Amino acid sequence: MKKIVILGAGTSGTMMANHLVNKLPKKEWKLTIIDQYKTHYYQPGFLFLPFDIYTTKQVKKKGAKFIPKGVDYINEKIDLIVPDENKINLENGKSLIYDVLIIATGTKIAPEEIEGMNGPEWHKSIFDFYTYEGAKALRNKLREWEGGKLVVHITEMPIKCPVAPLEFAFLADSFFRNKGMRDKVEITFVTPLGGAFTKPKATKALHYLLEEKDIKEVTDFNIERVDYENNKIIDYGDTEVDYDLLVTVPTNMGDEVIERSGMGDDLNFVPTHKGTLQTLEHQNIFAIGDATNLPASKAGSVAHFEAEILTDNIMRYIQGEELKDEFDGHANCFIETGNGKALLIDFNYTHEPVEGTFPFPGVGPLSLLKESRANHMGKMAFRWIYWNMLIKGVHIPFVSATMSKKGKHIEEVQ
Amino acid sequence: MKKVIAQTEINVNEEGYMTEFSQWTKEICECLAEEQGICMTEKHWEVIDYIHEKHNGNEALSIRGIKKSGVINIKEFYSLFPGGPLKKSTLIAGIPKPKSCI
Numbered sequence: 001m002k003k004i005v006i007l008g009a010g011t012s013g014t015m016m017a018n019h020l021v022n023k024l025p026k027k028e029w030k031l032t033i034i035d036q037y038k039t040h041y042y043q044p045g046f047l048f049l050p051f052d053i054y055t056t057k058q059v060k061k062k063g064a065k066f067i068p069k070g071v072d073y074i075n076e077k078i079d080l081i082v083p084d085e086n087k088i089n090l091e092n093g094k095s096l097i098y099d100v101l102i103i104a105t106g107t108k109i110a111p112e113e114i115e116g117m118n119g120p121e122w123h124k125s126i127f128d129f130y131t132y133e134g135a136k137a138l139r140n141k142l143r144e145w146e147g148g149k150l151v152v153h154i155t156e157m158p159i160k161c162p163v164a165p166l167e168f169a170f171l172a173d174s175f176f177r178n179k180g181m182r183d184k185v186e187i188t189f190v191t192p193l194g195g196a197f198t199k200p201k202a203t204k205a206l207h208y209l210l211e212e213k214d215i216k217e218v219t220d221f222n223i224e225r226v227d228y229e230n231n232k233i234i235d236y237g238d239t240e241v242d243y244d245l246l247v248t249v250p251t252n253m254g255d256e257v258i259e260r261s262g263m264g265d266d267l268n269f270v271p272t273h274k275g276t277l278q279t280l281e282h283q284n285i286f287a288i289g290d291a292t293n294l295p296a297s298k299a300g301s302v303a304h305f306e307a308e309i310l311t312d313n314i315m316r317y318i319q320g321e322e323l324k325d326e327f328d329g330h331a332n333c334f335i336e337t338g339n340g341k342a343l344l345i346d347f348n349y350t351h352e353p354v355e356g357t358f359p360f361p362g363v364g365p366l367s368l369l370k371e372s373r374a375n376h377m378g379k380m381a382f383r384w385i386y387w388n389m390l391i392k393g394v395h396i397p398f399v400s401a402t403m404s405k406k407g408k409h410i411e412e413v414q
Numbered sequence: 415m416k417k418v419i420a421q422t423e424i425n426v427n428e429e430g431y432m433t434e435f436s437q438w439t440k441e442i443c444e445c446l447a448e449e450q451g452i453c454m455t456e457k458h459w460e461v462i463d464y465i466h467e468k469h470n471g472n473e474a475l476s477i478r479g480i481k482k483s484g485v486i487n488i489k490e491f492y493s494l495f496p497g498g499p500l501k502k503s504t505l506i507a508g509i510p511k512p513k514s515c516i
Contacts, residue, residue, distance in 0.1 A: 156476060156477060157474070157476065158474070162514040163515065163516060193513065193514055194511055197514075197516055198512075198513040198514045199513060206516070219498070220500070222477040222488070236488045236492055237496075237499075251478075266482065297515045331515065345516055347515065353515070
């Protein structure tokens, strides 16, 4: 029997297991998936948990529920990948040999990268919302917070779901308005980039949101340290921003197992071919989702589109055929703007988000780069789609893996 | 859109970033720097070389990268390109500024 091993049972790994189990010849191939954690989280839900929009139960389920029959599911921590021997060492001392390896070990926050972030104030006045623990701790804080300076902050790029911090700021505005205490809260959005919006079309179409919601912007802020004793963040240019409540997105890094195995870049992301998803170093190793160094968004929708193309390429690889250089960086994301409205963006490596309709050209029902209630309903419905279709590898109707230009006001990105 | 600089026509976007790297020359670079209130020194050129190296290798420019570059430290980077060093150095180097997805 030949073996395909998937490392990580998150969004990408689970999708790959579901796709491949139906396609691999069962008599010849054995499929194994390894993950140290037993819980599968709906990570987009971490945005809503702090505002009591979702409950903890809505964002987590037992991972085993989503691993199909016929797949060997190992609940164990991975100690090392040894590519030269096609071998995986587990922490319990056992090891596995693979013919084909799929790395889906994801991205983690690394607050320890910034002095003072992960100190005594962590999850007291400094929070992340990219982990279940962080989002839940922040929910408890927001339930009793009496107001002051709320700073929503991005440490450095790239980050998982790059629009989530902005969505957090929008939802915070709604949340405090609904609580009748918006006048007691000052919201500031602090980013290392040139603006909260960085692409010309989006800036033009959406900058009004910041003014409408009275969200201040501090741009080009490259954090050096958190002065948690005096409640301020300080950047390399000595700019200071005061906070009472700091909601930060810490540095995002690939898993430590990638670093231990010597397979990653500076941030532990695996160098991967952007069209085929084969790793650059090893022909029989592929990578997917936010474990890769692809210049695409580190988002579930990207992983979803990658999974369809990677499944084809794994099948081609084991049949000795040429790989398809097809992944175009396609991402399709709902962006919450508060007050029951949302935006939808659809873009890829070479095309920035533009206005238009989706998925049916000229019809919609969803509108691109424009606020609407229908988009918000789409985002809310997506949780059901995630648990019932997406990670089970069921094709989502009318949405293709590569981006469609139909029904859009397209202009090439320079 | 078109812009004439150093007696040469170049293509730029709304924010003044060059859209065709092949049009970049040292003379254009000096003029772009001057528009940003920067007078190019030997150290500036070293940074521009480093940025081009990263850009050609498809690697995004970041503060983390600068920290590890061995070319300059971050304080120096700020003093060479005051007020948004990533934004200004990429503009002068003729490459796109660091971006997010919207």
